[in-house]
Amino acid sequence: MVENSWKSQFPFLMQKKNGQPLIYFDNACMTPCPIPVLEAMEKYNKEFFSCGGRSNTHFGRDVDDKVEETRELVAKFIGAGASQEIIFTKNATEGINLVARGLNLHAGERVLVSDREHNSNLIVWQVLQKERGIELMILPSKSDETFDLAGLEAELQKGIKLVSVVYSSNLDGYTLPVEEIVKLARKYDAFVMLDGAQAVPHHAVNVKKLGVDFLAFSGHKMTAPSGIGVLYGRLAHLENLSSLLCGGHSVKDSRYNGFELEDIPARFEAGLQNYGGIIGLGEAIKFIKQVGFDFIAKQEFELNYFITRELKQIGGINFVGVDDPKSRGGIVNFYHEKMDSNQLTIFLDESANILTRSGRHCVHSWYNSRGVKDSIRISSYFYNTIDEAEKLISALKKILGLV
Ligand SMILES: Cc1ncc(COP(=O)(O)O)c(C=O)c1O
Known part of the structure; x- marks a missing residue:
């Protein structure tokens, strides 16, 4: 493994507690912002603080330029055909909800999801089941917990809208x-929406090559701040999509008895936007491109391989999901037969300044369906190192009374 100096670019990660360096293994939840992202947002707040889309001052024009620059950057980053296909949202959840509600699905139309969906791509469909009578099909994984393509085809043959x-x-x-x-x-002839919250930060995604219709993701898992996300939609589909929110900025004109919708994407971005967040997202994309997806993949695999191997040697550990670390990106999710995962997370934090995540990770349905207890998730990113992983394993061994 190549040890790296990326960590020093993240002020949050450089903090110490009782002389112990912070070790951050909760990247699947949120990633901190590096210096260029923090500086770009500070510059916006200090030097050209203004709203976009409606201010005729030079500050307002600067904001408009930055927002559209970022839209272009995002479009190129994910291989979209045009920058209008990029809609800024609050997070991935909002993007998924926008599509779910905006497609105006009718009673009896069928939506298929996998059995490992985050609540963000499950609950809205359950709500639409109740509200509109759509049918929700949950496709079971194969026995090795991988995706069942044959099962998908069988369902598609019966008719699936999305x-x-x-x-x-x-x-x-x-x-x-x-x-x-x-x-x-x-x-x-089914539409496809991808929940890209854990994909876009970790590997190259090209929506055009994939031919996908919609893709939602968020900034806070890719070194941008929280409160900014993206929905990509093919232009032709966006023309037929209803907005989730309406109001200021989403219309060209209004009368007491009607309104004229704005063009795409403005019609989907009602109200003042998170301009600092959009600017931060642009800088985050530049930063990630500098790090490079080859490096990210290599680092994550080596960490995953090492942590998995060491955990297997500890014994009493059960892994959640697929078995092979090669198929698990930066995530190792497990529980110990005898130790409560939530307690483990607290002990790791308090005794070793190591941040991990415990619980059901917003995929409660998976845990409930399999009777699996709460687990502890170690999620790496490019600034994590083997040295940090070694410290994690030795802290775990101490907590478990093995050393
Ligand atoms: C796979 C997946 N989908 C959706 C979400 C929700 O993302 P957001 O908080 O940006 O709405 C998450 C967040 O953890 C996630 O991991």
């Missing part, structure tokens, strides 16, 4: 065979 699945899972890091999923969906 396949809405997680691209890479926050549960176990598993990346679904999205190329094949999109090909199959096309064959049967």
